[in-house]
Amino acid sequence: MTGNQPAQGPKHKQDLTRRKVVVAGGAAVAAVGVGGALAMTASADEATSTATASSTSSTAEVCYKLTSETTEGPYYIDADKIRRDITEDKEGIPLTLTLKVIDSETCKPISNAAVDVWHCDALGIYSGYESLSTGGGGTAPTDAPSGTPTDAPSGTPTGEPPSGAPSGGTGGGVHEEPTDDERYLRGTWKTDKQGRVTFKTIFPGWYRGRCVHIHTKVHVDGEWTDAGYEGGHACHTGQFFFDEESVLASAEVEPYSTSTTERTTLTEDTIYDQSGTQGGLLKLKYNKKNIAKGVVGSITVGVAPDETNDGT
Structure with missing residues (x-):
């Protein structure tokens, strides 16, 4: 069944310095670290674009800039799916996402890190939060109200905003507890000896107030067990952009073309810091005449492994 979860359901843990994931069976974990056909070498062009010759006051060379930290957003679920293919049955343009995680100070790859990715579907809907998502598509409902209201509201609103209310264009907001059992377009996998990890997914859509993006977290100093990944801390919380x-x-390809949601552009987005690769802008490869065949995205993520950046 689409979006199946463990029998008791995932339980979000707000203490992100201790995290444990549970996955049915040990097969997925046993496969962690095995090279796949989707793995590819990080681009030398990308490395050049993010390199810097600056040095710290301690004369230690900094060869990569730190990748920008961002907010976690309200729709994070502590990893409950140890997998590289997070597509499930969602329709959309195939996307192969390859990340290389390195120590920004030493340039050495970080192996055995747990990398989370999560994003909305082609119409802007997040699994686990379908009722709260602000995307949409298709035609307007046939029972939509018409005409002009006969009486204008008066007075000052009282009480708290409804739980799950969108946070406008900030992309932030307090964490929300999941409202459903779906878990498509979410997953966690382990970086290999070269610091690389590859996910198979779809090109994300968009929703109100945000440009197209993918969320990510990088966890280090934890332990991979038969049950998943336990302990450690999040050294990076960021987003990838298109x-x-x-x-x-x-937007010319179905189902993206059926979206009725106004789109926020990359330059209008309040989370992307306009700094290119450092800010999370992906390097993309695809057939310019037929993007529907698929997209390959890659980026090198420079992190400070001794720091805690959980995005909350």
């Missing part, structure tokens, strides 16, 4: 050319091309 250039306007690719997003406009995707």
Whole structure:
């Protein structure tokens, strides 16, 4: 069944310095670290674009800039799916996402890290939060109200905003507890000896107030067990972004083309810091005449493994 979860359901743990994931059976964990056909070498061009010759006051060379930290957002679920293919049955343009995680100070790859990724579907809906998501598509409901209200509201609103209310264009907001059992387009996998990890997913859609993006967390100093990943801390919480050319091309393909949600552009987004690769902008490869065949995205993520950046 789509979005199946463990019998008792995932339980979000707000203390992100101790985290444990449970996955049915040990097969997925046993496969962690095995090279796949989707693995690919990080681009030398990308390395050049993010390299810097600056040195710290202690004369230690900094060869990569730290990748920008961002908010976790309200829809994070502590990892409950140890897998590289997070697509499930969601429709959309195939996306192969390859990440290389390195220590930004030493340039050495970070192996055995747990990398989480999660994002909305082609119409802006997040699994686990379908009733709270602000995306949408298709035609307007047939029972939509018409005409002009006969009496205008008066007075000052009282009480608290409803739980799960969108946070406008900030992309932030307090964490929300999941409202359903779906878990598509979410997953966690282990970096290999070269610090690389590859996910198979779909090109994300968009929702109100945000440009097209993918969320990520990098966890280190934990332990991989038969049950999943336990302990450690999040050294990076960030987001990956897509250039306007690719997003406009995707918008011509179904089901993206059926979206009725106004789109926020990359330059309008309040989370992306406009710094290119350092800010999480992906390097993308695809057939410019037919993006529907699939997209390959890659980026090197420079982190400070001794720091805690949980995005909350």
